[in-house]
Amino acid sequence: MNRTSAPVDAPAPGVWEELVTTALLGTERRTPPGGAPGREAPLALLDAAAVETVRRRAGLRPAKAAARPEPVAEDHRPALPAAAARRLALLLADRPGTSGGRRGTAPDLMELLPQWLASANARGFAAPPQAVPALLDAARGRTDLRPAALKFAGPRAMWLARLNPDWRFALRATPGGGTALPHPEDTERIRVLWDEGLFAERVALLSALRAREPAAARELLATTWSTERAEDRLMFLDSLRTGLGPQDEPFLEQALSDRSRNVRATAAELLSALPGSALAARMAVRATACIAVDHTLDSPTIAVEAPPECDASMERDGVVAKPPAGRGERSWWLGQLVEATPLGTWSARLGGRTPREIVALPVADDWQSDLHAAWCRAAVRQRDPEWSRTLLGTPSAPEAGGPGAVSLAERAKLLATLDAAERADWVAGFIAAHGLSEAFQLLGVCAVPWSEPLGRAVIDALDIARDAGSYPWSFSGVMGLAERCLDPAEAGRLNGLLAIPDESEDASPGAGGYWAEAFQRLVTTLRLRRTMAEELEPE
Template identity: 75%
Template structure:
């Protein structure tokens, strides 16, 4: 009877023991008793869940998290946001706030206050971070050492073991033995944190630590370790980065070249400046000075070692591809000396011969972003009310704007919206600090109001409206209340547009007030 399956017993009970006696029993008076005995035995096993075995070793207790607890009202809010994270909103969204989009802001605010995550919500928090990669940095920082400890017990949370900011107390940077042990035995996230701590204390020691295991690291790990050197990058890093130019991974080589190009006095920057300067010069034979370009005729071994990729993308000419990489990697100061001592604005305004202007300006845009040069970014952006002299796309404008101070960035985008409307501004809004500065926020709302009054399709502006829900200053809610009324629809307006606009502004106002309440709960 002990080998009879539960399914067999259920079948016997349904058909009757006369027609289907349990295994090992005859169709007789004892068959029902045998069936019940077998069912009782199986029931005990099913309730026990596990075959008796020696007890496993208990895990180490979760580490202590010294951060203060989240206020009770804020904890309830977090529970609600996590419970709603999977709710879909197909079709018409209505006037209710989208709680899914508020979770990142709640986590960012909680981390600013330095709170620790409530233990009961850690599983839901890790599930949310697994489902949404954009949540991971804030969610793992909030989960802290206990979240990392818990992630070890569920394979679905293994992402946290590589992406968390830490969880193990780091040894003192001058504790050579402790540093060595954690570097050799720690999780990847712990090693990244350790490298950063040692680098902040002694940059030379950090490079020695990295070099000690560099040849045995995985390519992906080498790339991430190299990327961590961006903070505090200095001339002391040059020898290590020069060696990385010969790495077997193309991505590592490219990153090393990018970092070296941000060191204007490095030998790499000098080599790239010499190559780029040999391709670009001034022609004074006409009435006005003109930039002339002679793109490289080959991509030699030295160029390839310095990160120049020889094979262009589909549809791109080889020579223009090589030229762009050289100009992008050359220090921008090269051009002031090369082009007659002119300022960035004067250089960008010069005519370029033989249709090389777009290629040259695009490379300068990439160089300005890579080298975080605000003067060159301003020159290439030009006035927000007119097309910039050196930009041809929203992606280029966004990248250049990211190098400017936050206030200047917001003012430029506000002016751009006033001149061009919202259709081309969506990507630009994404690089502005949150909450938006008041002039920028009001420029966005004014443009939405104009679109509403014109009877435009409201769903055409759903992306901007979603950004406004997340990025407008919550203090603007009362001022926007007047826009929640259903407007009169002008002749030729989209049918039902007024109702859609009313719902959208109701949702905007409700979301802003909910964000204000969230921040107030976290301050309690």
């Protein structure tokens, strides 16, 4: 006897969406499609979802074969040494949260990955092909990793990013999306890319050209400047910071008349960084009219008369007329004039005094904080080490502020204008005088690895904090920096801190054991960093 199979009903349109909605709302509030309310409704929902899943998968029709992607560009960089390749796999396998709560003495591998990538890039190695997907995943989750990770991953990362939407960030993070930039002598290709390229490609082209031939980049920008959008003009103008020089002044002077306030402000900032510019001279005339030495008092004193108004010429030169909330108009205008004035102006204006003598002068009528803060901004903008050194003051100065710096953030900016050795010595002196409670921001501007005096100051301060009976997580930020920034050669100096000390009566319970664990982790991390550096040496 012939048996005819019962026909299978075709799935109704929207069934899957209906099942998802029911699952979200709950079967008590919504009956599964084709089912009945009651105790069996959840099972009916799961059964229906299972059947629909099979239908959806089995019902897919073969699609037309797509064209094969072009082969990835060849990477001519040397391969990683085998030991370094194994180390990279371990670093990439470590993910935030995979270790559970407390780390114990185990190093934080993900925090060592940026340093490892920087070392590998400095040696010119290529990433192992099998590691590129994990590198892209790591860079996707951490924007701070992206520049180094994408540089190390090379052309294969761009090739994969075009095939996987999850990695499209790489196309945005890489100038030009990985597009090969034309050679500087290929003027025709440069012109075509500048006229027809995507915005990211044009930014990459201008930045690369500016680094090699500043004048050519500026001339290229000038050809289309008047037709660019305001937000694009601002981005393009920012690229002129590289190689900024007196030859850029005519172009920047024209930009002072731009219809965009942000473009005008950026042009004024760049011109004020050129002490010989006409704008700097105009600002100096305005600022010196407001500041002079008053000899009528018992001792020479700086007298300040803030500008009474912000006229059109001041606004054209980048002075923002409206102050932020809580700030007086006249002090706001004065600060902008002073920070844009060449610092060399003040010696002649204030009786031939040196920066140190000028900063030491009393300032009348409570203008000292405004005036010194403006000089701080000028020293940072003009990268003037003598003024920065003066405004920083001595590391042992009380509280956070020196003669001119009123916050640790300002001190950090001033420190960045000094050379690496002087910066490290100053921060070491600050830690010796004030401990670690306010040092984190200052340590962040110091070169890595830390110099021996700075490393010794940090270790000694951690030892003092331990003896004071506090818990180590009060200094977790500094401890984390030490793991990444201490010279690995300092590991031997920490051996005496690994034992659990006897706890005093006023110590926090168990603090000694936690400190021993933290120091053990620090030593382990330093030794691992030394091993990682050795593994990156060519075989």
